[in-house]
Amino acid sequence: MSNAATGGEHAMPKVGDPAPNFTLHSTPDQCVTLSELSGHPVILAFYPADWSPVCGDELALFNEVLPEFRRYDAELMGISVDGVWCHAAFARDRKLHFPLLADFEPKGAVSRRYGAYRSHEGTSERALFVIDHAGLIAWHYLSPVGINPGADGVLTALEHLSKNGSN
Amino acid sequence: MAHLTPPVGPQDKAQGPATAPVTLVEYGDYECPACGMAYGILKRVQNEMGDALRFVFRNFPLTEVHPHAEHAAEIAEEAAVAGRFWPMHDLLFENQGALDDPSLVAYGEQLGLGERDLLIALGGSHAQRIREDFLSGVRSGVNGTPTLFVNGHRYDGPVDPESLLVILRQQASLNG
Numbered sequence: 001m002s003n004a005a006t007g008g009e010h011a012m013p014k015v016g017d018p019a020p021n022f023t024l025h026s027t028p029d030q031c032v033t034l035s036e037l038s039g040h041p042v043i044l045a046f047y048p049a050d051w052s053p054v055c056g057d058e059l060a061l062f063n064e065v066l067p068e069f070r071r072y073d074a075e076l077m078g079i080s081v082d083g084v085w086c087h088a089a090f091a092r093d094r095k096l097h098f099p100l101l102a103d104f105e106p107k108g109a110v111s112r113r114y115g116a117y118r119s120h121e122g123t124s125e126r127a128l129f130v131i132d133h134a135g136l137i138a139w140h141y142l143s144p145v146g147i148n149p150g151a152d153g154v155l156t157a158l159e160h161l162s163k164n165g166s167n
Numbered sequence: 168m169a170h171l172t173p174p175v176g177p178q179d180k181a182q183g184p185a186t187a188p189v190t191l192v193e194y195g196d197y198e199c200p201a202c203g204m205a206y207g208i209l210k211r212v213q214n215e216m217g218d219a220l221r222f223v224f225r226n227f228p229l230t231e232v233h234p235h236a237e238h239a240a241e242i243a244e245e246a247a248v249a250g251r252f253w254p255m256h257d258l259l260f261e262n263q264g265a266l267d268d269p270s271l272v273a274y275g276e277q278l279g280l281g282e283r284d285l286l287i288a289l290g291g292s293h294a295q296r297i298r299e300d301f302l303s304g305v306r307s308g309v310n311g312t313p314t315l316f317v318n319g320h321r322y323d324g325p326v327d328p329e330s331l332l333v334i335l336r337q338q339a340s341l342n343g
Contacts, residue, residue, distance in 0.1 A: 057232075058311075060232050060311075061310060149310060152169070152306055
């Protein structure tokens with residue numbers, strides 16, 4: 001299921017559109033560039049903020065489901081407007097085994113290009129994107145603010161990509 | 168999305184009649200504080216609903232944030248083999264602060280299970296079964312713990328007795 005974009009000044013890219021490229025810090029001295037991941041499916045999980053409660057936490061869930069994502073050779077990345085040091089502390093505390101990218105300066109610039117920015121709150125939306133091996137948007141989902149989306153939609157999208165023989 | 172897969176079947180741990188008009192499924196983690204809160208609430212809801220409700224528990228341990236969750240689930244599965252699943256389920260939720268291995272073995276012995284079987288369980292003999300529950304939860308749209316399903320549909324409302332009783336009674340009258 002895909003919802004229309006509501007966040008930020010940009011529309012959410014449509015299925016089949018090229019995923020907007022970006023380079024963001026994953027640690028104080030390392031960056032991730034989306035285009036360098038081509039050849040793998042990529043899962044982008046935009047989320048409002050580090051340090052939300054543990055049990056209902058989408059990232060804790062995705063962390064547990066990571067082995068299933070890896071079966072499809074997919075790379076998972078979380079993105080929020082928190083800075084690298086905040087991400088580092090959060091990832092360590094929650095034992096996250098995937099990178100958190102800092103959409104920090106200019107604030108929310110990547111989230112805006114994905115139509116996943118909440119201007120009035122100054123945070124990312126809770127939005128998921130699956131990008132195919134060629135860098136095209138294969139699936140996206142904008143979640144209601146208070147409801148974590150679960151991982152079933154992502155898995156179904158990855159399964160679909162793998163059945164269509166794009167790897 | 169958010170529809171229970173697979174449906175409740177003979178592989179599940181259930182309380183209440185299979186013919187009940189409402190089935191409530193919980194995906195839970197014995198070490199999760201929110202599941203601990205839900206435990207008492209669900210007991211109350213079960214009492215209120217009586218034979219109109221079947222309650223099912225499936226494992227959804229978040230092992231990275233809850234270091235004892237997997238072992239607790241393994242002990243509960245071992246108890247299930249001996250027909251003591253529900254007493255163990257209750258013991259674990261009533262003792263959430265003490266879920267280390269020696270405590271888990273002590274709960275098992277308290278319920279008459281043998282130490283050797285308990286240690287084998289802690290070695291992972293039920294890990295596959297627990298993973299199956301976990302993956303069925305992921306496929307069903309579980310988005311945290313606890314996640315509840317009412318007659319197969321994910322319940323996203325508040326977990327308090329009043330709200331739950333409203334939807335459970337509504338479903339009971341539709342299917343009763």
